[in-house]
Amino acid sequence: xxxxxxxxxxxxxxxxxxxxxxxxxxxxxxxxxxxxxxxxxxxxxxxxxxxxxxxxxxxxxxxxxxxxxxxxxxxxxxxxxxxxxxxxxxxxxxxxxxxxxxx
Numbered sequence: 001x002x003x004x005x006x007x008x009x010x011x012x013x014x015x016x017x018x019x020x021x022x023x024x025x026x027x028x029x030x031x032x033x034x035x036x037x038x039x040x041x042x043x044x045x046x047x048x049x050x051x052x053x054x055x056x057x058x059x060x061x062x063x064x065x066x067x068x069x070x071x072x073x074x075x076x077x078x079x080x081x082x083x084x085x086x087x088x089x090x091x092x093x094x095x096x097x098x099x100x101x102x103x
Contacts, residue, residue, distance in 0.1 A: 010069035017062040020055055027052030 007015070027048055034041035071079035079085065 008073050010066055010073050013062055013066050013069060017059060017066060020059045020062060024052060024055045024059055027055065 030045055030048055031052065034045045068079055068081075071077065080088075
């Protein structure tokens with residue numbers, strides 16, 4: 001799938017991000033499970049936590065790539081990366097959060 005021409009580049013990056021997200025959430029689940037054991041397993045999973053942190057960082061980088069590539073491929077234009085574009089993104093996120101609470 002990733003080597004074929006069936007998906008656009010931003011779709012391939014989205015598939016990769018989905019895998020990274022799954023790995024991150026699995027790592028968080030293991031971390032929470034270790035916490036529930038009163039720290040008995042905490043030392044055992046320190047290496048998992050290190051990998052999980054790297055996955056989360058990578059996931060944020062992929063998110064930026066998805067937004068840039070997707071905007072280019074869907075509109076033929078560059079996304080608004082300026083302060084006003086980020087402010088609009090934040091306002092949309094707040095509206096979505098409050099809309100979800102009131103529904």
